[in-house]
Amino acid sequence: MKSYTIEVTESQRLYGNTHLLWLVEPEAFFSVTAGQFVMAYCGEGWDPLLGRAISIHRRRVTADGRREFALLFDLVGRGTDWLARRREGDAVRIVGPLGRGFEVRERVQKMLLVGGGIGSAPLIWLADDLVREGREVTLVLGGRGTPQIFPAHLLPPEVELVVATEDGSLGETGRITGPFQRLLSWCDQAFACGPDAMFEALYRVVADSGLRKPVQGLLEARMACGLGICYSCAVFPKRGGVRLVCHDGPMFDLRDLYG
Amino acid sequence: MRVDLSVNLAPHHKLELRLRNPIMTASGTFSNGLEIAKHYDVERLGALVSKGTTLKARRGNGVPRTVETAAGMMNAIGFQNIGVSALVSQIAPVWEKWSVPVLVNIMGETLEEYGTLAARLDGVPGVAGLEVNVSCPNVEAGGIEFGQDPRAAASVVREVAANTSLPFLVKLTPNVNDIRPIARAVEEAGAQGITVMNTVPALAIDVRRRRPVLANVFGGLSGPAIKPIALRQVYLASSVVEFPVVASGGAMTGTDVVEFVMAGASAVQIGTASFLDPSAAWRILDELEAWCLAEGLNGLDEIRGVARRRD
Numbered sequence: 413m414k415s416y417t418i419e420v421t422e423s424q425r426l427y428g429n430t431h432l433l434w435l436v437e438p439e440a441f442f443s444v445t446a447g448q449f450v451m452a453y454c455g456e457g458w459d460p461l462l463g464r465a466i467s468i469h470r471r472r473v474t475a476d477g478r479r480e481f482a483l484l485f486d487l488v489g490r491g492t493d494w495l496a497r498r499r500e501g502d503a504v505r506i507v508g509p510l511g512r513g514f515e516v517r518e519r520v521q522k523m524l525l526v527g528g529g530i531g532s533a534p535l536i537w538l539a540d541d542l543v544r545e546g547r548e549v550t551l552v553l554g555g556r557g558t559p560q561i562f563p564a565h566l567l568p569p570e571v572e573l574v575v576a577t578e579d580g581s582l583g584e585t586g587r588i589t590g591p592f593q594r595l596l597s598w599c600d601q602a603f604a605c606g607p608d609a610m611f612e613a614l615y616r617v618v619a620d621s622g623l624r625k626p627v628q629g630l631l632e633a634r635m636a637c638g639l640g641i642c643y644s645c646a647v648f649p650k651r652g653g654v655r656l657v658c659h660d661g662p663m664f665d666l667r668d669l670y671g
Numbered sequence: 672m673r674v675d676l677s678v679n680l681a682p683h684h685k686l687e688l689r690l691r692n693p694i695m696t697a698s699g700t701f702s703n704g705l706e707i708a709k710h711y712d713v714e715r716l717g718a719l720v721s722k723g724t725t726l727k728a729r730r731g732n733g734v735p736r737t738v739e740t741a742a743g744m745m746n747a748i749g750f751q752n753i754g755v756s757a758l759v760s761q762i763a764p765v766w767e768k769w770s771v772p773v774l775v776n777i778m779g780e781t782l783e784e785y786g787t788l789a790a791r792l793d794g795v796p797g798v799a800g801l802e803v804n805v806s807c808p809n810v811e812a813g814g815i816e817f818g819q820d821p822r823a824a825a826s827v828v829r830e831v832a833a834n835t836s837l838p839f840l841v842k843l844t845p846n847v848n849d850i851r852p853i854a855r856a857v858e859e860a861g862a863q864g865i866t867v868m869n870t871v872p873a874l875a876i877d878v879r880r881r882r883p884v885l886a887n888v889f890g891g892l893s894g895p896a897i898k899p900i901a902l903r904q905v906y907l908a909s910s911v912v913e914f915p916v917v918a919s920g921g922a923m924t925g926t927d928v929v930e931f932v933m934a935g936a937s938a939v940q941i942g943t944a945s946f947l948d949p950s951a952a953w954r955i956l957d958e959l960e961a962w963c964l965a966e967g968l969n970g971l972d973e974i975r976g977v978a979r980r981r982d
Contacts, residue, residue, distance in 0.1 A: 413709075413710050413949065414710065414949075414950070415948045415949065415950055453947065457742075458742045458894070458895040458923060459741055459742040460739060461739055461740075461742055461743060461744055461894050461895070461943070461947065462739050462744060462946060462947065463946075463947065507948065507949065633734070634734065634735050634736075634737065634738075636737045636739075636744055636746070636946045637945070637946035637947075637949075639706060639707070639946075639949055640702055640706040641700060641701050641702040641706055641707065641945060641946070641949075642699075642700065642737065642746070642748075642946050643699075643702075643722075643731065643736065643748045643751050644734075644735075644736045644737040644746070644748070645734075646730075646731060646732075646733075646734055646736060646751065647734075648730070648733075653730070654730045654731060654751060659706065
């Protein structure tokens, strides 16, 4: 973890209200795992003051051998608006890589990935990795409507995609808990990212199923530092105590939070 | 050539509190130092101040605990901490291996608790001193904060002094009509110095929810937005005391540190700046050194309090 000022190599509105930024990857990022995140700093002065916690969305090596990573984020305020106005050649300061990412079991084959809204961002990279390793991947994406759903044509072709929208404009009508319930018995391991309410609903599905399926959730939280020093991003496991999303997570086994 | 930036925050105390430079970390903005020490050399800093520590472990407030504001942020963490016993058994042994002095920030809910905390930390290897947070409501006195009343603040100082052989600072709140009588009372009661200042009480409202943003309703404002307030409080407090004043409030650059020293500060704590950049304290130290070299200074004594002079 360090502070880096790095160059933007690509910047585009990818879909709906969601922006994609490709950046030159610092060397220290080579061992980063899916689910880790960066704090991205917006603006030139002290205002906006704090970084925006954004998970790493994808990584690539360009034709000339340069390593890059991508951030995918919704435009929700002046910080992300500033970030989205960065263009090729502009500089962005980030701190990272941060947090504990997904822990993929070895020697298991059937992987279920569940993303709610912008929670799809870190799952795409996980899907890229899992497909490359020759595993079977089913990706369930959910959102209010079509503008919240990551475009299918940008996924590896090996990924089986299931979409559920609340307004029925794309895929099944309803929430992702439907397809999740259906696919749970199929999978060996499940990974989820989305709003808190989604995790709770997923955990309930798992608990009610009686299946002892491991589900890792990547939590989103309001953070000031991302480093484990400001104590903003508290999460309170049902069993008691308190954990920090940035430092103890953002990946948690759902049983450790809701069990 | 390097400038000698060393400073002694407890020159009249038998243990002293010698810092190799005046750059400290502020309580609550550096956890207990272990996370950042994995990535940066904490030994280069003047001193570290621990997370606010209470007698028993505390889970802290619900979320949201922080919110960004114009050139600043508010927090109401609610003293989430592992409690003094775990601090002594798990954290202090790590500090003991470091040469950088670590001050433990303590907060009691009663006078007695301040004494118990001070006694628990007395003689613990790895603990170089204390910083006493008096921004806690004194329930026995109708809820006014200890730090808002000179007599209550002095009683905390006497209680801590009676229970420790360590040098200690008292961290004062800006939320008072006049900080000077409090600073004087704390000096007379036997503290080695003061930290000026704690965060500024504030409120943020979420118009969509029509509710305060923070779960705790109110929070403490910090960051560059409050630096001018902190400068004034440092200026006022250091005009009436002889002992060291440690500045805390929105320092982001080496020049900010120089301003605090010119107002009278002996050392400066880096707080919110560390949230934006974990290496902020080191960068600020480099900037301070560079400024001193450029100005041909041999030490900060040459400029300490100069802004208060009336020539």
